[in-house]
Amino acid sequence: MFQRIRYRLLLSYLVVFASLLGIFAIAVRFAFTHSLTEQITDKLTAIGKAAATNVEFEKGRLTIESDFRPQDLIASHQALQWFDPQGNLITQQGKTVLTLPFLPNKIVQIQTGKVPIQVVTVPILASDNGELVGYVRVSQSLEEFNETLEKLDWGLGGGIIITLVLSSIGGILLTRQAMQPIEDSFAKLKQFTADASHELRSPLMAIKINAELPLEYPEEIGPKDAEKFQAIANATNQMTRLTEDLLMLARTDRVSNQNRDTLNLTSILENLIQLYKLQAEAKQINLKIQLITNLQLIGDSVQLTRLFTNLVENALNYTPSGGVVEIKTSRVGSQLYVNVQDTGVGIAPEYIDKVFERFWRADQSRSYWSGGSGLGLAIAQAIAQNHGGLISVTSQLGVGSCFTVRLATSSGLTHR
Secondary structure: OHHHHHHHHHHHHHHHHHHHHHHHHHHHHHHHHHHHHHHHHHHHHHHHHHHHHOEEEEOOEEEEOOOOOHHHHHHOOEEEEEEOOOOOEEEEEEOOOOOOOOOOOOOEEEEOOOOOEEEEEEEEEOOOOOOEEEEEEEEEEOHHHHHHHHHHHHHHHHHHHHHHHHHHHHHHHHHHHHHHHHHHHHHHHHHHHHHHHHHHHHHHHHHHHHHHHHHOOHHHOOHHHHHHHHHHHHHHHHHHHHHHHHHHHHHHHHOOHHHOEEEEHHHHHHHHHHHHHHHHHHOOOEEEEEOOOOOEEEEOHHHHHHHHHHHHHHHHHOOOOOOEEEEEEEEEOOEEEEEEEEOOOOOOHHHHHHOOOOOOOOOOOOOOOOOOOOOHHHHHHHHHHHOOOEEEEEEEOOOEEEEEEEEEOHHHHHOO
16 A cells, blocks of 8 residues: 555656756757857858948949858858849859748748758948948858757756656655655554454453343343343444454455465355345345356455455445345456446445545445444455455446456466
């Protein structure tokens, strides 16, 4: 039980920590991308302004004298293009040329595709009157930019993975340390419950004997006294059942695997059917079975008998007269499934998760029968978990419930 809680705590911790790391990585990448983009834009703007200063405008024509060598532009994956005021291309240098249409009003353009390119358009103004005489468009390949981002992504991703691995190791140690006091307290509580239940056996037995003894001679006591003794006997029986259930629940996980034997689950279920057949007939309940022969598993026969006894009793107690209780088995691979289905009062959807809680009786379907201790399903769940299995339940108010027990076959346990 506590191991599952530790895993859930560790998983929750890792999910929260991974989310924070992911948000941090996204923020870092966004900031780095924005900063690098601005640097490229500033660099291209500076190149464009430098290229614009070497342009002369005489007699309505642009004379271009570029100080940039073509080989340098090619090596830097850059290109220069000069346009007249109407957007007509005059000349260009370099090979990294934007293929998008010329848009003088858009200063920065980015071309995506096989070769991503970013361009900056700089207007050329006449030196004497500031009149617009043309444009310079500077292109820069973004391959290095994307490679830098890819390296950043790998670095951030690798850092997150390494951090999560180290955090998981630390989380295991921290959750174990945090859960240890709770586990120790729970162990002491279970020991106290077992000791107290054991010590209560003797006085309860004495009360039961002394209460039942006068009932054997009703002629010597009055009717009112008989009712009182009967009430004492009934209360004693209920207390005895409660102490036995508490003792059973406290000792469930102490059964060693070495003491378990290969059992025939079919025989256990058939014996239970014979045991409760008269009770079902007395309540006019149709007790049906569909059992697969020779279902072998490894376990404790006393505990498994108690498991299915609790489920069958639960089904019979909450099924009204004229109803049906069906026990059905199936095998899927190395797993055995036992369904105990009834047409009883059912369980409300909001209470499904609480049916295995100890002493839970909030739902009206759990208060329909008041003869139990409220620990039957909790004991059944503990026994199933102690055998490496589990119990699930589906139910609908007014229709009935179905408890499904999953256990491993003897072959399935052997291969583990």
